[in-house]
Amino acid sequence: MPQHEHHDPENGFADELGPVLRAAGESFAVDGRPELVSGGLARGRRRLFRRRLAVTGGALALAAIGVGGVYAGSVVTPPDASDKASAAAAPQDGGKPDVSRTPAPAPTAGTLKPGEAEIPLSRIADIVKANTPAGKWSFDGLDGTGQALSGIYDDGRGEAAFGISLSRAGRDAEAGADQVTCPDPVYVPHDACTTERLSDGSRLMVFQGYEYPDKREATKNWRAVLLTQDGLLVDASEYNAPAEKGAEISREDPPFNANQLRGIVLARAWRPLLAQIPPLPTAPAAPGGPGKPLRTPPPQITGNGVAATLRAVLPKGLRVVGKGGGGEFAYVVVDDGKGKSLVQVNVQYGMDDVADQLYGSGDVTTLPDGRLVKLSRQPGEKGGAGVVWWSADTMTPDGFRVVVSAFNTGAQQDAATRAEPALTMKQLKAVALDPRWTKIPAK
Amino acid sequence: MRTSRADEFLEFASARTGQLFRSACLLTSGDVHLAEDLTQETLGKMYALWGRTSRIGNPAAYAQTVLVRTFLSHQRRRSATERPLGELPDHTPDDGSDPLLRIALLDALAALPPKDRAVVVLRYWEDRSVEETADALHTSSAAVRTRTSRALGKLRQRLGGSVAEFAGR
Numbered sequence: 299m300p301q302h303e304h305h306d307p308e309n310g311f312a313d314e315l316g317p318v319l320r321a322a323g324e325s326f327a328v329d330g331r332p333e334l335v336s337g338g339l340a341r342g343r344r345r346l347f348r349r350r351l352a353v354t355g356g357a358l359a360l361a362a363i364g365v366g367g368v369y370a371g372s373v374v375t376p377p378d379a380s381d382k383a384s385a386a387a388a389p390q391d392g393g394k395p396d397v398s399r400t401p402a403p404a405p406t407a408g409t410l411k412p413g414e415a416e417i418p419l420s421r422i423a424d425i426v427k428a429n430t431p432a433g434k435w436s437f438d439g440l441d442g443t444g445q446a447l448s449g450i451y452d453d454g455r456g457e458a459a460f461g462i463s464l465s466r467a468g469r470d471a472e473a474g475a476d477q478v479t480c481p482d483p484v485y486v487p488h489d490a491c492t493t494e495r496l497s498d499g500s501r502l503m504v505f506q507g508y509e510y511p512d513k514r515e516a517t518k519n520w521r522a523v524l525l526t527q528d529g530l531l532v533d534a535s536e537y538n539a540p541a542e543k544g545a546e547i548s549r550e551d552p553p554f555n556a557n558q559l560r561g562i563v564l565a566r567a568w569r570p571l572l573a574q575i576p577p578l579p580t581a582p583a584a585p586g587g588p589g590k591p592l593r594t595p596p597p598q599i600t601g602n603g604v605a606a607t608l609r610a611v612l613p614k615g616l617r618v619v620g621k622g623g624g625g626e627f628a629y630v631v632v633d634d635g636k637g638k639s640l641v642q643v644n645v646q647y648g649m650d651d652v653a654d655q656l657y658g659s660g661d662v663t664t665l666p667d668g669r670l671v672k673l674s675r676q677p678g679e680k681g682g683a684g685v686v687w688w689s690a691d692t693m694t695p696d697g698f699r700v701v702v703s704a705f706n707t708g709a710q711q712d713a714a715t716r717a718e719p720a721l722t723m724k725q726l727k728a729v730a731l732d733p734r735w736t737k738i739p740a741k
Numbered sequence: 742m743r744t745s746r747a748d749e750f751l752e753f754a755s756a757r758t759g760q761l762f763r764s765a766c767l768l769t770s771g772d773v774h775l776a777e778d779l780t781q782e783t784l785g786k787m788y789a790l791w792g793r794t795s796r797i798g799n800p801a802a803y804a805q806t807v808l809v810r811t812f813l814s815h816q817r818r819r820s821a822t823e824r825p826l827g828e829l830p831d832h833t834p835d836d837g838s839d840p841l842l843r844i845a846l847l848d849a850l851a852a853l854p855p856k857d858r859a860v861v862v863l864r865y866w867e868d869r870s871v872e873e874t875a876d877a878l879h880t881s882s883a884a885v886r887t888r889t890s891r892a893l894g895k896l897r898q899r900l901g902g903s904v905a906e907f908a909g910r
Binding site for chain 2: 311312314315316318319320321322323324325326328331333334335337338339340341342343436438439442448450541
């Protein structure tokens with residue numbers, strides 16, 4: 299607690315350090331660095347694009363980001379968030395008061411967002427303890443409230459990070475469906491993943507994989523996610539390391555096996571806590587609210603139309619040895635006899651607002667009908683040795699985008715299996731411009 | 742009239758980039774090239790989250806958290822070798838601050854382990870509480886206190902009197 303630091307012998311120095319640190323920080327000027335914003339935007343575009351490409355594998359990653367946001371303070375309320383150490387006054391931008399950089403205020407009943415609740419974290423901890431084998435626990439922020447709790451568990455065989463969150467996936471269970479769907483092993487390799495539907499309509503996924511899908515670190519992430527019929531999620535995660543992201547592994551496997559993890563999220567004791575999470579408002583916020591013009595959502599493609607069309611428009615002579623996807627995304631793994639090649643497609647509406655970022659550079663041509671076509675050859679980005687990524691990215695003037703990519707491997711994180719993808723650049727372009735993409739139902 | 746995702750994001754980025762970049766410069770103890778890279782990466786991550794930011798209570802504070810995590814993950818990917826002190830600020834403000842002390846501070850920050858440096862930046866530049874710092878770093882409050890105490894001890898050893906002199910004037 300900050301108040302304890304009044305007894306800290308370093309405190310006097312800390313008071314003096316603030317102004318020096320601020321003076322040093324303020325000496326770095328951003329004038330003449332416009333590329334910071336433009337470069338950030340470009341990276342964001344690529345990141346979003348990759349996420350959309352990997353949508354089948356993305357469910358887990360997206361969920362993890364959501365939990366990250368929770369841990370970052372939107373839902374967890376430290377007991378003394380407002381009672382902050384005041385050793386350093388807030389630095390200001392250009393002398394103007396900069397309220398936006400003040401750390402998040404503690405949510406109170408008045409500032410909680412729809413779908414959020416203030417659950418005493420000690421209650422969450424008690425339920426975790428009651429549903430796990432005896433061991434030594436240390437939880438973070440036990441005297442606070444919120445919907446997510448993290449801690450470290452040690453059964454004597456090595457400390458392991460553990461996290462649990464209670465949240466609302468959306469207005470109904472369908473909103474959380476991708477959180478209880480096993481990721482496609484082509485995109486998120488894992489050792490085991492099972493799903494089941496319970497008698498009360500709840501759905502459950504137990505996942506045993508890795509913190510990083512490319513296994514660049516040996517940290518395992520085992521996880522159980524329960525989705526109730528009301529769209530509420532109980533999400534338990536454990537690691538074989540005392541912290542996420544980069545801590546050395548402390549043990550061979552996370553401490554709780556699949557069945558124990560399943561038992562944690564299925565505990566009846568969660569039900570009263572879940573009941574405290576309020577529903578979301580049934581109607582979206584009023585259009586044109588203060589300073590936030592309403593953005594009309596573009597049509598979304600659901601179902602298997604993209605997958606079916608991809609198989610229909612592929613050049614003849616390619617044997618399909620794997621397939622997957624859903625919604626706006628689909629992939630096939632083809633083999634022309636010379637090795638596996640992953641071919642994936644995204645079909646998206648309403649992308650015209652980012653046309654400049656997508657087609658502002660590189661080998662871009664404009665067809666007579668106004669369609670933009672960008673062809674690119676680049677190295678793979680998911681760690682497979684020698685992987686090349688060819689793509690034909692097309693967009694109509696009204697923002698209908700079809701991007702087809704092909705790789706010289708069956709999975710991006712695996713090493714190249716051939717020199718080039720199974721489709722030529724010319725074939726990729728023809729596939730992307732095929733009129734059949736526009737016939738896929740969207741709503 | 743629809744506002745594009747890019748427009749909304751640009752508004753946020755324009756307002757926040759200065760502070761992110763300056764934080765990054767302190768985290769990298771003056772390596773402005775790495776700081777630029779970290780700032781862009783952070784903005785990129787924020788862009789990808791954009792639209793889901795209603796789930797993030799305070800995007801500005803969250804961006805700073807993302808920056809620190811991005812920095813630490815970058816440090817872990819590097820070899821454990823000592824990072825050379827990067828270039829010094831190419832802009833000397835006429836604000837009466839002491840350029841030698843600034844250099845000494847960046848030097849002293851560079852000598853701290855990255856996670857200790859992150860704790861110092863979050864607590865004394867970002868003005869976060871122990872608990873908020875612990876949240877941002879996915880660690881315990883106790884660990885933050887330990888790191889804070891250790892880092893302040895080292896900084897005081899290196900900077901000592903000159904800091905008091907600066908603060909006192």
